[in-house]
Amino acid sequence: MTLLEIRTQIRSIIDEKQETAVLLNSELNNYINARYHTLCNEIVELHEDYFLTTATASIVANQQSYNLPQDSSSRNEVMRLKRVEIAYDGSNWHIAYPIDLTEKIDTESQDTAYSTFQPYYFLMGNTINFLPTPDTARTDKIKYWYVERQANLSADTDIPAIPDEYHHVIVYGAAADAKRMEGDVADYALVQDLENKFEQELVRMRKTIQPRVIQTPKFVKNVEDMPGRYNEDWVNPGSLT
Secondary structure, eight states: OOHHHHHHHHHHHTTOOSOOSSSOHHHHHHHHHHHHHHHHHHHHHHOGGGGEEEEEEEEOTTOOEEEOOBOTTSOBOEEEEEEEEEOTTSSOOEEOEEOOTTOOOOOTTSOTTSSSOOOEEEEETTEEEEESOOOSOEEEEEEEEEEEOOOOOOSTTOOOSSOGGGHHHHHHHHHHHHHHHHTOGGGHHHHHHHHHHHHHHHHHHHHHHHHHHHHSOOOOBOOTTOOOTTOTTTSOGGGGO
16 A cells, blocks of 8 residues: 555544544654554564665775665664675675674784784764774775665655555554544544554464565665675675675
């Protein structure tokens, strides 16, 4: 279903057939997105790699800190960072391992020929920081694999990035929220019925989504010109050990 179709179904359920000053489309979108992200989080807990995607970034000379991948609204879209690789010299890829800021790691004495080079990173807010600091600019020589945080549904044509058969679950939850906010005690039974349907469908999704995704190939959305993670034609064999 598109966002418009979801709103239309919700308005039919709560008997508000069109936008009014009482319930604006923007308000209804907020309820829809809240429930949508609840389902996205549930799916990630069931199958972490469901929203797995990739991105690249360019190295800036003498710059340690880099923004994590962002969406078109400059919003951090990394829900969980799964893997980071960096090629300081432009050709030798190495896994960068996470460290805690309290750890003391000597990176200045490493072999600058990069044959046994070991990079590290730490996170601060929405930035990733590399040790040692890269000293030469390189194009697209940072690679990320991460669980993508899904963007809000905003355009009427937007479609939730979850299986089609669970779109109606968003309808139940958002309709309950919209009706509850009207504050009419007479509507309590309807609100409770919608919440019950939402919870029942959530239970069904938990039972069915994991077996299904395990039986189907994983899909990783690769950025332009970035090969797949397990393509041995591009990767330095030592970088995945």
